Amino acid sequence: MPIAREDALNWIKACGKVLAENRDYLTQLDAAIGDADHGANMDRGFKAVLNKMPEISDKDIGTIFKTVGMTLISTVGGAGGPLYGTFFLQAGMKTAGKMELTLSDWYTVLDAALSGVVMRGKAELGDKTMVDALTPARDALKAALENHTSLPTALEQSAEAAREGMEGTIPMVARKGRASYLGERSAGHQDPGATSSYLILKAAADTWSACT
Amino acid sequence: MPIAREDALNWIKACGKVLAENRDYLTQLDAAIGDADHGANMDRGFKAVLNKMPEISDKDIGTIFKTVGMTLISTVGGAGGPLYGTFFLQAGMKTAGKMELTLSDWYTVLDAALSGVVMRGKAELGDKTMVDALTPARDALKAALENHTSLPTALEQSAEAAREGMEGTIPMVARKGRASYLGERSAGHQDPGATSSYLILKAAADTWSACT
Amino acid sequence: MKKLINQAADVVREELEGIAVAHPDLVKVHYDPSFVYRADAPIKGKVAVISGGGSGHEPMHGGFVGLGMLDAACPGAVFTSPTPDQMLEATKKVDGGAGVLHIVKNYTGDIMNFEMAADLARGDGIEVEAVVIDDDVAVKDSLYTAGRRGVGTTVLAEKICGAAAEQRRSLKEVADLCRKVNGWGRSMGMALTSCTVPHVGKPTFDLPEDEMEIGIGIHGEPGRMRMKVKPADEIVEMLMEPIITDIPYKPGEEVLLFVNSMGGTPQIELYIVYRKAYEIATKKGLKVVRNLIGPYITSLEMAGTSITMLKMDEDLKKLWDAPVKTPGLRWGI
Amino acid sequence: MKKLINQAADVVREELEGIAVAHPDLVKVHYDPSFVYRADAPIKGKVAVISGGGSGHEPMHGGFVGLGMLDAACPGAVFTSPTPDQMLEATKKVDGGAGVLHIVKNYTGDIMNFEMAADLARGDGIEVEAVVIDDDVAVKDSLYTAGRRGVGTTVLAEKICGAAAEQRRSLKEVADLCRKVNGWGRSMGMALTSCTVPHVGKPTFDLPEDEMEIGIGIHGEPGRMRMKVKPADEIVEMLMEPIITDIPYKPGEEVLLFVNSMGGTPQIELYIVYRKAYEIATKKGLKVVRNLIGPYITSLEMAGTSITMLKMDEDLKKLWDAPVKTPGLRWGI
């Protein structure tokens, strides 16, 4: 079966869980090159999202994603709020009215979500931001689509690409976001936003491993 | 020979030296039950006194002591300034015009100096102040006088009584000065002012050990 | 972590509750979304000046709400910029029909959240102008990065623009004035200790007993470089040099000199810093005609200081001297 | 020790130099002996109000010199009361012929040094009254001890007596007023961290990461007791209880509530403290009609807070509201 409404809901729940678990880890990464709040911000936002679950549990995937986006925008703040908010709003636009998603749909979703993030934050590849995790993840999906890879494998490859992208931020000198103030001192640290992006995409791969 | 002008000057110099050496020790004692300044205060005061030495090196003992008192008053501040200032002013009154001091003179001096301290600070024996070192020192001198003890021995006995008085402040609960704010918590600590008083009287015994 | 707080999660809300009972004559507090606003808002025909940012910088911004300064301020979580709905609701609450100026510090999060709020407010028919403050010379300015941070000049811009709005200048005039103040202000800061974000519970960075951070911002982020602690005079030289060599001060010009505590540095030290900063400015031929000394834009309990210089002209001097009555800044009334 | 200072021995002098260049319109600084005095002193026919004490409590007292508050302030070494010659010279400098009030905090050193100065000044033909402030309820009052310390009420007394002197009340009236304020004010403080006296170079006391001192004074002295750190609300209860149960507050009465930072506690925490203190006062039926929130009587960079309550009447309210223009406190002008 393709990714169903319930699967989408489960993914959001899984995001909430994994971000709560990694709250201190993300904050620690942000303390090194930022302001020590990324974990708390994401956790606060997804806690608010989980509180909204009852309202959206019978809605279409577009409404689900849009609600997640709106909730993140009004509860996260900082850079993460508008960026992840836009990510889910864009995902919601591409899935308006939909009750299930194929691999090709998911590619369209991630591509639109990433474009939203880039449009909002104006970061380029190599700026040491979440874009450095999201872009290879999107590209991996595209390659998987072209290679007719199965959905679970494609999701795994996408998450793996995000992980590599995330690790790839370590040597980078930040040009966007708070880490950019540190100049050369930002090198040698993993970007917190790239890390939360990886966690979210990994949660998708884990949650949807039985989808086809 | 009795205590001569030069001996008096040498005692003041010895006080300056011993208080500089014990600056940190006195401050440490004051940190425990006061405000961590007694060492710095006494050292600042006696440094100013030493700067005045050239002016008074040819003066009588009364002028020497009076100048020490005035200088301490205008440079020490805190409780120590007025108390030791008064101590030396009173000593100066009893030695006005004098070029040398006998044991009996010295007893009169210390008695007057102590009375000045008590008048100014209104502390009683057992209040955990310098009075607890000065009083037995004065009493020891009196006993020595009555027993026709030699000057050096009398001074040693007086300093030893001051030391015992100083140590006797350890178990006391302070009723005067800054340590009184601590209530019961002031017990178990040696009083800084009693300690500086002992150091000053011990310096007299050491400096005047060859006097008769 | 030792702080006079209850639960880390309640810090901002309880602070707002304190402000509400402390200054009912000056400000009111709105919760969910939370913002502080002038007790007499909206003021018909007056441009409203509002700002916002993460909490932990008090008195900025909530302490600057009142006559002659801000009409509203939106506090985010500690060191986290507020959300668009806070800025939107505050904008609606204080708009007196003459438009609203958003004073935004140049942080990616603030920029994005405030942009969203401005778009939404414009959608509701409110005229909004946003001016971004980016005065921190510790950060290299560049088209390819997030640019300079907004720090000390923000306080001065809020005072000056608030006074201009009080004179009933138009939104465009107040916004242009704000851009002028930003163009004429430069800041740099340093830290002797880290601060501790309440929900983190431990210092953001470890700083050995003999080291300091130079070129810090106001969010507990490490600075541009770490070095051995130096005497105050040398530290002040390190901060003043980049400020003065940057545009736009020329000998003979008048300046405002602002020596700020990062929160934990007491006033006795600030005056030692001011003394040297004044000496350096004067030696360079600048005339210090106004000053501000105290904890005005802080980073929780961080020990350290920042210095801001603002070039002054007659208009700015008059606006600076104009009456201000807020919990955090008051004179002339 | 990390501080923004040069040499420990130069701290007070350099601070005074900073004050001198920062506020030439308000105050002048005299060195050797050192004191800060009103730029327009002496004021003919006005009672002069002066105070003094160890340094390290800034803005008290030097920051309170100016119109409507002190005519002069004498800074001693850090935490060491000034010497008689400082108080004498300051007294002579600001006496406008109507006499001089010495506001003295109840510490043995301050009492003795100020007494000597008053005697000398009287010898010079100047009328001097001295009023001793002893408002710290952490210390048991007793005839057999040094008595209570003078803490937060001092700031309030200086403001109120300064306003009364400005109205040209007589020396006796201003002194009686000061005694009334002292009788109506009560304070208690606590510390989360010790402070470090510059010339000592290490903290006065060691306080483990999970402990606090309750009932401290303003000289870095340990408090009445040490205990585990508690939530802010419980701490405030521990401070408010002894203040309120002491004379002289009755339900229905009006009070001024003063929440003070010991130096290192930032404003965000002070408002959390204020919120609870206000709640407790209100629950006891007291009407909080005025307040003061900030670092006004500090203990270097110590983290902690003190709370002062002062019973108010119509006269005190008017005097509190009267214009004041000093580096550390300003309103109405």
Ligand SMILES: Nc1ncnc2c1ncn2[C@@H]1O[C@H](COP(=O)(O)OP(=O)(O)O)[C@@H](O)[C@H]1O
């Ligand atoms: N301009 C940008 N474009 C994309 N991502 C960005 C941008 N600026 C910052 N980020 C991401 O946001 C993350 C920080 O988020 P967060 O800590 O929540 O916000 P803040 O920096 O405001 O405290 C960074 O690690 C980075 O991945």
Ligand SMILES: Nc1ncnc2c1ncn2[C@@H]1O[C@H](COP(=O)(O)OP(=O)(O)O)[C@@H](O)[C@H]1O
């Ligand atoms: N009333 C008093 N009478 C006699 N000695 C006193 C009195 N009060 C304080 N002292 C002495 O002064 C000492 C403290 O001096 P110092 O630290 O210089 O002054 P301060 O207490 O003002 O900081 C105490 O240790 C005590 O011996």
Ligand SMILES: [Mg+2]
């Ligand atoms: Mg962050």
Ligand SMILES: [Mg+2]
């Ligand atoms: Mg002492």
Ligand SMILES: [Mg+2]
């Ligand atoms: Mg942030």
Ligand SMILES: [Mg+2]
């Ligand atoms: Mg002292």
